[in-house]
Amino acid sequence: MSSKLQREIGHDEFDPKGTLALITIYFVIISVLWIFMYFVEFLGNDLTVVGAIA
């Protein structure tokens, strides 16, 4: 791999802002899915209740 390296980036120069961007997108996705879950669980179906005595 080293033949393709264009520059050496050390510990202090490296700022992983791309990682921050990707992880932020992931958090947005799982947050939206978490809200969507409310509709799947509670509005799309009858309540999933166990233990009720008829």
Place this chain on the structure above:
Amino acid sequence: MSLGANSGTYLDQFPGEAKVIRTAFYSSFIALGIGALMGLLQVFHRLDILRLIPSEDYYSYLTLHAVLLVLTFSIFFLVGVFTWAVTTSLDRGLEDLRYTWGWYGLMAVGTLMAGVAIIGGFFDSIPMSAAVLYTFYAPLQAHPLFYLGLALFIVGSWLAGLDWFRSWWAWRSENPDERIPLPTFMALTTTLFWIISSMGVAISVVVFLLPWSLGLIGQVDALLTRTLFWFFGHAVVYFWLMPAYMLWYVMLPKISGGKLFSDPLARVVFVLFLILSTPTGIHHQYLDPGIAEGFKFIVMVNTMFLLLPSLLTAFTVVASMEHGARQRGGTGYFGWLRALPWRDPVFAGMALAGLMFAAAGFSGMINAGMNINYLVHNTWWIVGHFHLTIGTAVALTFMATTYWFLPQLTNKEIWSKSVGLAQVLLWFVGMTLMSNAMHRSGLVGVPRRTAEPQYSGFDYEVAAGSMAELNMQVAIGGTLLFISTLLFLTVVVMTVWGSKVDTLPANGYAETLSGPEDAPLVLDNLKLWTAIAVVLVVLAYALPLASIIGRRGLFGPGGSPSPQFIDTLVFTGQAIVDSAVGVIR
């Protein structure tokens, strides 16, 4: 890092160990081939496309598929990977190769015994069967050969762990002031929680299931054997996952052209898995009557804590890839992604496996939530979930890294990197289709572990799309996965048939941006972390187990009564848990 004094491929450095690892890998690949075929036949059977056998034999398909893939394929591969990791990072061979072949032999014989018992179920002339699924608790009963085989297999894996410890002990006596090299640290912490967690299944098999199948005892308690199974059954997923994590930490940064972002963070992650893997198993039993809500609540909290090391891993691994991409000239917030070596099947397979694991994180959170779990419990959703974790995060990482390991172990070049790339992409596409459809089917109530999930006078109400569309996705996805497996095996066979070359890169693993010198010494204190792990297991399991045994006896209702003191213990513990839950709520 490349090893200066002893450079060359792994085969050049450690020819004896390379032979063991190669053999373990080949055993793993044979299991993969048979397991994948069973998977395809199951898909066709369930969807009523092709039913080659009567539906009552479907469960033998299912057992063979699951046991061969999640136990044999993954564990044979990972003992090879950890052996590579320990020998490479300590730069020393194993202590005694006869011992090493001994544990390999135990695992191989154990697999054959379990496999024969399962395959016997397909033939009326063979008086044995083991259609007990991978979750082999009572009341389903298998032939004793199945349980004996599993016991040998697990003992073999313990002895493998001891082998790595022996190497480390020997190395430590010569290097008393050195930090444990990261790959060895990962192998050792994984071994420790594997031994703790597999105690549960060992007790279940040796004390209950095996004597029961031999007719020595008349009955066993289904709930107790379920609980002991899940004591092991959730931690085992981390036993599969940790070698994949290790490869993401020590291999992926190197393949990306960079360095591991942080050695200390990696150590923290493995310590967290050591202490949290086992006291979470009851989250598979949220719907089991007989275990109090309070205990389930504690386990849910432990399970949610496990998201932490996975999120730390997502950050560290992506940051390490980004470091590589920027060293290769990548720029911008997202532009660096284009600078990664996507045409390399090793990189592409591992990166796509990681991406799938991110998706699995979401469905895992649903499974872990006590209330939401009721919606998906025992449906095809769960099957969709673990085909993303073990079936992609682990399996695709193992297949992709085979394209790196195989040349190291044979001194032969990979037969075709293009076919390798097509193979990993095909797996990703196939799994996207199949897993997505399984998740959605689960939401409308399609059951798992069912040979014929079609019912007369009843239609599943799919909110968007249709059942036909979901079934089509599963059929196409399953077929693509099977083709991908065939391509993988073709590349392996053709590579092994090839001739040796001397232009291969040297054995080694990624260097670090922030190395072990930045990690607190306490992280290497394996005794401390093991003690904490044991305490957490006792906290999570002592009272539920005491409660089950106290109320139902060791062998279930009608079986032997339990000692009276257990009732007192359970009553006190239950009172404490209820008041603690009351305070939290």
